Each structure stands twice: as C-alpha cells, then as structure tokens.
Amino acid sequence: MVTLAEVLADLRAESEALDGLVARLSDVDWSRETPSVGWTVAHQISHLAWTDRAATLAAADRIEFFRLLGEAMDEDPEAFVDRAAAEGVTPPAELLARWRDGREALAKALIAVPPGEPIAWFGTSMSATSSATARLMETWAHGLDVADTFAGDPGDLGAAARTHKEPTPRLRHIAHLGYRTIGHSFATHGRPLPTESFRVELSTADGGLWTYGPENAAERITGPALDFCLLVTQRRHYTDLALQTEGDRAREWLSIAQAFAGLPGQGREPGQRYD
Secondary structure: OOOHHHHHHHHHHHHHHHHHHHOOOOHHHHOOEOOOOOOEHHHHHHHHHHHHHHHHHHHHOHHHHHHHHHHHHOOOHHHHHHHHHHHOOOOHHHHHHHHHHHHHHHHHHHHOOOOOOOEEEOOEEEOHHHHHHHHHHHHHHHHHHHHHHHOOOOHHHHHHHHHHOOOOOOHHHHHHHHHHOHHHHHHHOOOOOOOOOEEEEEEOOOOOEEEEOOOOOOEEEEEEHHHHHHHHOOOOOHHHOOOEEEOHHHHHHHOOOOOOOOOOOOOOOOOOOOO
C-alpha cells in the first residue's frame, strides 16, 4: 500500500520536472500549440493550475467545490474544460507563479484531510491518496504534451524535452490507477461492466515487472509500463503501442482505456507522430 506522503513526494517531483522545462521557455514558446488540438503550452499549464485548485477546494472547501461542479454541469462539460483552460491563460510569469502556489496549497489541503474521509470529485469520490495520484497522472500526461511539442527542436530545449519524456519510477502510480480504473473505462463508454478478473503485467525500463490482478485471470494485458500509461492517459493510440492482450474484454478495453474522470476522452489518432 502506497502512502499519501509517498504520492505527494512523487507529485512534487513530477511537477518540478515539468516546471523546469516550461520555466526555460520564451513567451513565443508558451504560445506553441501542443498535440492537444487547440491547446498551447499555456493552456496546458493553465489546466493544471485550474484542476489543482479544484482538487484543493474538494479537499478543503466542499461548498465552493460543489458550486464549481454545478457550474460545470450547467454547460457542456467538454466546453467547460476548454473554457477554464483558456480563461486561465495569463502572461507566462504570472501563470507559472499561480501554478506553483496552487501546487503548494493542494499538498497542504490533502495532508489535512482526515484519514478515511472521501473527497468529492467530478462524477466520483476518492481518498486523499487517490486524489494526489490523479493529480500526478494529469501532471505527467499534460507535461508529456508539452515535451512532445519541443522534442523535435534542436539545441538545449529539444534535449530537455526528450529527457522529460523518459520514463521514471513515478509511473507506477499511473499504472496502478490504470489497472484500478478498468471497470471505470467500460462504464464511462456505456459498455457492460466486465465480470471477469484482469491480469496486468508491465515491464519497466530498468528490467522490473509490475503486476496487478490474479495470476490465473483469463483477461490479460502485457507490455511496457510506459505504453500502458500512455494508453490509460490517452496520449497514444493503442495501435501505436506494444501492448498485448488475451481475452475479448481485454481487447475491447484497449480502445476505451481511460484512467481519468469525466466524459470519454477523444484520445489520439493512429500514427500521430511526436518527434
């Protein structure tokens, strides 16, 4: 069992890694469009700052969080996410400072949540540890969008972006969340929930193996841990990943995998390149 302190430490490390990448960007670079259509680098960081604030409210001020939730439900949820990201785009120095302050406020709010107390979220509820894990997942996924934007650039910026894309042990939190949300993926897409058990076996860059679920499960997913995390955050199309499945439900899951809350994500197109 992972502890809240462990997840928060890894969330801080993931955030600081992305912070180190975007802090070097020029104002023009902040305006570069990322692989998320219509979203610049500034949109990506604005979204992280907004969701960190939402998570802080969920942990520390339920009345204000439910007001925010009601606002989201009063309009198209997809449009709400895009609008919130766009409205939060400010000059880079101001945006970066707001994101940094929000990260600190979130950590303090999650630490203050009484053990075992559920935290409301969009369409679900979770523990403080799960909330921190979800924030780590989003920070990694949106940070990958930023890194993908510059990975093909020459010089120090391109090198820094490529370094940022390299897998770290922090992915274990995202992989575990991806396994735990297999049923959620089916429900989100309006599919019958699987009654079968799933086995997930993921190889890591350092030669390790992360395993989840019963060893004798007929529904199986195997492959690189990085590819699994790319799939459940919808940062790559499943046909572009080295994941193997056994069982009809496991094969079905590949096309609907989604570890994040909310409506079904749009995902990425097959063959989309990220230089």
